[in-house]
Amino acid sequence: MATLELDSITKTFQxxxxxxxxxxxxxxxxxxxxxxxxxxxxxxxxxTTLRMxxxxxxxxxxxxxxxxxxxxxxxxxxxxxxxxxxxYALYPHMSVRENMSFGLEESTDLPDDEINRMVxxxxxxxxxxxxxxxxxxxLSGGQQQRVALGRxxxxxxxxxxxxxxxxxxxxxxxxxxxTELQRLQNDLGVTTVYVTxxxxxxxxxxxxxxxxxxxxxxxxxxxxKCYHEPANQFVASxxxxxxxNFFDVTLDGDRLxxxxxxxxxxxDVRADLGETTDLVxxxxxxxxxxxxxxxxxxxxxxxxxxxxxxxxxxxxVYLQFDPDADTETGATLVAxxxxxxxxxxxxxxxxxxxEDAIHVxxxxxxxxxxxxxxxxxxxxxxxx
Amino acid sequence: xxxxxxxxxxxxAMATTTKLRRNLExxxxxxxxxxxxxxxxxxxxxxxxxxxxxxxxxxxxxIIETAPFAPPGASGFTFxxxxxxxxxxxxxxxxxxxxxxxxxxxxxxxxxxxAYGLTIPNWKPSYKALVLALIIAGIFIPYQAVLVPLTxxxxxxxxxxxxxxxxxxxxxxxxxxxxxxxxxxHVAYGVPICTLLFRTYYKTMSDEMMESARLDGASLxxxxxxxxxxxxxxxxxxxxxxxxxxxxxxLLFTLxxxxxxxSAAAPVVLILAGLGTSMEGxxxxxxxxxxxxxxxxxxxxxxxxxxxxxEGVAA
Numbered sequence: 001m002a003t004l005e006l007d008s009i010t011k012t013f014q015x016x017x018x019x020x021x022x023x024x025x026x027x028x029x030x031x032x033x034x035x036x037x038x039x040x041x042x043x044x045x046x047x048t049t050l051r052m053x054x055x056x057x058x059x060x061x062x063x064x065x066x067x068x069x070x071x072x073x074x075x076x077x078x079x080x081x082x083x084x085x086x087x088y089a090l091y092p093h094m095s096v097r098e099n100m101s102f103g104l105e106e107s108t109d110l111p112d113d114e115i116n117r118m119v120x121x122x123x124x125x126x127x128x129x130x131x132x133x134x135x136x137x138x139l140s141g142g143q144q145q146r147v148a149l150g151r152x153x154x155x156x157x158x159x160x161x162x163x164x165x166x167x168x169x170x171x172x173x174x175x176x177x178x179t180e181l182q183r184l185q186n187d188l189g190v191t192t193v194y195v196t197x198x199x200x201x202x203x204x205x206x207x208x209x210x211x212x213x214x215x216x217x218x219x220x221x222x223x224x225k226c227y228h229e230p231a232n233q234f235v236a237s238x239x240x241x242x243x244x245n246f247f248d249v250t251l252d253g254d255r256l257x258x259x260x261x262x263x264x265x266x267x268d269v270r271a272d273l274g275e276t277t278d279l280v281x282x283x284x285x286x287x288x289x290x291x292x293x294x295x296x297x298x299x300x301x302x303x304x305x306x307x308x309x310x311x312x313x314x315x316x317v318y319l320q321f322d323p324d325a326d327t328e329t330g331a332t333l334v335a336x337x338x339x340x341x342x343x344x345x346x347x348x349x350x351x352x353x354x355e356d357a358i359h360v361x362x363x364x365x366x367x368x369x370x371x372x373x374x375x376x377x378x379x380x381x382x383x384x
Numbered sequence: 385x386x387x388x389x390x391x392x393x394x395x396x397a398m399a400t401t402t403k404l405r406r407n408l409e410x411x412x413x414x415x416x417x418x419x420x421x422x423x424x425x426x427x428x429x430x431x432x433x434x435x436x437x438x439x440x441x442x443x444x445x446x447i448i449e450t451a452p453f454a455p456p457g458a459s460g461f462t463f464x465x466x467x468x469x470x471x472x473x474x475x476x477x478x479x480x481x482x483x484x485x486x487x488x489x490x491x492x493x494x495x496x497x498x499a500y501g502l503t504i505p506n507w508k509p510s511y512k513a514l515v516l517a518l519i520i521a522g523i524f525i526p527y528q529a530v531l532v533p534l535t536x537x538x539x540x541x542x543x544x545x546x547x548x549x550x551x552x553x554x555x556x557x558x559x560x561x562x563x564x565x566x567x568x569x570h571v572a573y574g575v576p577i578c579t580l581l582f583r584t585y586y587k588t589m590s591d592e593m594m595e596s597a598r599l600d601g602a603s604l605x606x607x608x609x610x611x612x613x614x615x616x617x618x619x620x621x622x623x624x625x626x627x628x629x630x631x632x633x634x635l636l637f638t639l640x641x642x643x644x645x646x647s648a649a650a651p652v653v654l655i656l657a658g659l660g661t662s663m664e665g666x667x668x669x670x671x672x673x674x675x676x677x678x679x680x681x682x683x684x685x686x687x688x689x690x691x692x693x694x695e696g697v698a699a
Binding site for chain 1: 590592596601603606611
C-alpha cells in the first residue's frame with residue numbers, strides 16, 4: 001500500500017517533425033488506499049497517464065513518486081505495480097493457476113507450496129476455484145476478467161492500475177463487476193487508479209474522479225462535487241446522461257439574454273459573474289420542471305414538446321422554445337421528468353428552470369463562474 | 385426419433401443422393417468449366433510425380449517399352465532399383481541428417497531470439513529498422529554470389545579442421561569437418577529468413593500480454609522463456625519445415641564444402657547427383673527411386689508438423 005504522486009507529468013510523442021502532447025502537465029496525488037477513477041473521452045491521455053505510472057511509457061517531464069520514492073527511471077518489473085488490462089492479457093498457454101502464479105514466481109522467492117496456497121486463497125475469494133486448472137480459452141469473458149483481477153490481487157502490490165477492465169463485458173455483468181470491484185478494493189485497501197471512459201463507472205466507483213480532456217486535467221474531486229460543482233463547461237457536459245443543457249447568452253443588466261429567451265438572475269448569481277458578458281447558461285435535465293400555468297412568471301417558459309423518450313422510470317423530453325424553428329438550429333431544452341407524467345409530441349407545456357439549479361460558464365474560457373451549490377442540492381433531497 | 389427411423393429405413397441415404405442431384409442440376413456452365421480446369425491443373429502437376437513413381441519400379445526393358453506415365457506390367461515390375469538406391473544413399477542420408485537437423489534447429493532458435501529482440505517496444509524504432517533492413521538484405525544474397533568467399537573463408541580464414549583436431553584424434557574421419565562447416569554455413573544463411581518469419585508472427589502477439597508479464601516482474605529474458613517461446617509453436621513448425629527442406633535439398637554448398645561423393649561425410653544430395661549416371665547412359669529407374677528415397681525425410685517433416693504448419697501459415 002502506498003501513496004502515488006504525479007507532479008507536472010507530461011508526455012509528448014514525436015510524429016515526424018510534429019510533436020504531439022498526449023499528457024500535458026498533469027499533477028495529482030492519490031492517497032494510500034484511495035480509489036481514483038481517471039475518466040475522459042477517447043484520446044484524452046488517460047491511458048497514457050496510466051501507462052506512465054506503470055512504467056510502460058517513458059515520462060517526458062515531471063516526476064512520478066510512489067511512497068515519496070521517485071520512480072521515473074525504475075523499470076516496470078521493479079515498481080511493485082499490478083495492472084489489469086482491457087483485453088485481460090492472460091497468458092493463453094498457461095492454466096488459470098499458472099497465470100496467477102506467474103507474477104509471484106517472477107517477483108518473489110516464495111516456495112512453490114506457499115505460492116500455491118496464495119493462488120488458491122485468491123481463487124476462492126474471487127469464486128474461481130473450480131476454474132484453476134482450465135486454460136483461458138475455455139473461460140467466458142466474465143471468468144477471464146476475474147482471472148485477470150486475481151492475477152493482480154494475488155501479488156498484493158503497492159498499487160493497482162486498471163485500464164478499462166470492464167469495457168469488454170456485457171451490461172449486466174459490468175454492473176455486477178462494478179459493485180464487486182468496489183467491494184474488493186475496499187477489503188484489500190490497495191491504492192487503485194482506474195481508467196475508464198464510462199461516466200457511470202466514474203461516478204459510482206471512485207473515491208475521487210479525475211477528468212481529463214486533451215491531455216489536461218480538468219478537475220479532480222469527489223464524484224458528486226464534480227457533478228454539481230463542475231470546474232468548467234467540459235466537466236459539466238461530460239458527466240450526466242442526458243448531458244447538461246447549454247445556451248449561449250449575453251449578460252444584460254440582471255438578465256441573461258439568449259437567442260430565443262431571456263432569463264432574469266438574482267443578485268448572488270449576478271455577483272459571481274463579475275465583468276464577463278459572453279456566457280453560457282447550463283441546466284441539468286433533471287433540474288427542469290414541467291409546471292402548470294402560463295409562461296409569464298420569470299424562469300418559466302412556454303415550450304413545445306418535440307420528442308419524448310420513455311425510459312420507464314422517467315421520460316426524457318426534448319422541448320423547443322419556438323415550435324416552428326428548425327430542429328437543427330432551434331434551441332432545444334432536454335428535460336428528464338417522472339415516468340408517470342403524460343406528455344406527448346406536439347403538446348404545449350410550461351418549463352420551469354429554477355434559478356438555484358443553474359450553472360453559468362464563461363463562453364471564452366469555459367470556466368464555471370457560477371455553480372449550483374452542493375448544499376442546496378442536498379437540501380432539496382432532504383426536503384423530498 | 386423420427387430421425388432414427390429415417391436412417392434405419394435407408395431414406396437418409398436417399399436424401400443424400402437427392403441433394404447431390406439437386407446440386408448437380410444447379411451447376412452452371414461456368415461451374416463445370418471451372419471444375420474441368422481444376423482437374424486438368426491437378427493432373428498436370430501430378431503427372432511428373434506419378435511418372436517418376438511408376439518409373440522407379442520398372443525394369444530396364446519396361447522403361448523402353450512402356451510410356452513414362454504408364455504402370456509397369458507384371459513382367460516389367462521390380463524392387464531392384466529401390467534396393468540399389470537405398471544401399472547407395474543410406475550412408476549419405478545419415479550424413480545429411482547430421483548437418484540438416486542441427487542447422488535447422490539452431491537457425492530457428494537464433495531467428496526466434498533475434499525477432500523477439502526486434503519486437504521489443506522500448507527500443508528506438510530507427511535502430512530496429514536499420515538492423516531489420518540489414519537482416520532482410522541477407523535474404524536476397526544469392527547462393528552463387530557467396531561460393532568463392534565461402535570457400536576462402538573455410539580454407540584460409542577459419543581452418544576448422546585444425547581447430548577440431550582433438551575430435552579426429554578420437555578416431556572420427558576428418559572429412560566430417562565438412563559437416564560442421566555446413567552447419568555453420570546454413571545457420572548463417574538461414575537466420576535472416578527465420579528472423580523475418582518470426583518477427584511477423586511476434587508482431588501479432590498481444591503487446592498487453594507482454595507488458596503484463598513485465599509488470600508481473602519478469603525480465604526480458606524470462607518473458608521470452610516463459611511467454612514468447614511457448615507460444616511460438618506454430619511458427620517453429622513453419623520455420624522448421626521450410627529450413628529443413630531448404631538445407632536438405634541444397635546441393636551448391638555441399639558441392640563447395642564436401643565436394644566429392646567418395647568422401648565419408650558425403651551428404652545424400654551429393655551421392656544422388658551421381659546415382660544412376662554412367663558411361664552407358666542414364667538409369668532412369670534408379671534415379672527416380674533414389675530421388676523418392678532421398679525426399680522421404682522432408683515428407684516426414686511435413687507430416688509431423690503439418691497441423692502446426694497450417695496454423696502458423698494462417699497466422
